[in-house]
Amino acid sequence: MKIALVGYGKMGHMIEACAKAMGHDVVATIDVSAKDATALVPAGDGNAVAQAVKKSGAEGVIEFSHPTAVIGNLKALIPLGLPVVCGTTGWAKSEDEIEGLCASSKGTCMRSSNFSIGVNMFYKIVEEAAKIMADYSEYDVAVWEAHHNQKADSPSGTALEVARRVMIGNKTKTEMVFDAFHEKPKANQLHVSSTRVGFVPGTHTVFFDSPADEIELTHRARSREGFARGSVTALEKLAAKLKSGELAAGKLYGMKDLF
Helix, strand or coil: CEEEEECCCHHHHHHHHHHHHCCCEEEEEEECCCCCCCEECCCCCHHHHHHHHHHHCCCEEEECCCCCCHHHHHHHHHHHCCEEEECCCCCHHHHHHHHHHHHHHCCEEEECCCCCHHHHHHHHHHHHHHHHHCCCCCCEEEEEEEECCCCCCCCCHHHHHHHHHHHHHCCCCCEEECCCCCCCCCCCEEEEEEEECCCCCCEEEEEEECCCCEEEEEEECCCCHHHHHHHHHHHHHHHHHHHHCCCCCCCEECHHHCC
């Protein structure tokens, strides 16, 4: 497949390497500042991004840019009619808008806070564990995550999805709290805390804590490669399922629709 990459930072470079190793042709690398990108575009100019993709002859797009740029990029890319895979996080509040754009333009987008196969299996494990532990009220639950100090958003999109899965399994938790507590937490509050330090690729832990013991479930990424390879796999599957008719154009999809 001919792939265009929108966002050519550390993750973009890793995606390019994985895509080539998996037999694909990266026909465009688009960024606002990366000097080795094939196309430099002005910050915030989604139309310039779309024009660069069109010019490249790409058959699919992987978008890993920045939370401040992602909505403008998606608004320009989705109407092109190419399958778009988006790994940029921090735009959950705009999902309804992008879903509407997919429907009105007959474009297709697949978004995920984390494309790692291991992380998506971790979501399932966490949800099932929360369901099991919910029967034992002496166990409280919390979520913690750590990432490198260059990450622009907090908490991570992956941490938010982990927390959501906890709340699906444990109905007593109805509110996520991201800030520091200045009073005793309420029983319905799920604390989701974040650390930004050094070069951590991504660590996510769920704690089940009781007076007698503690259970920890942790996913620890060793590098960005799992995220990068997963995003290429997602584009492969999205394109194949659109071609076969298993998925229809004009929708916003998630990882559960592909795996």
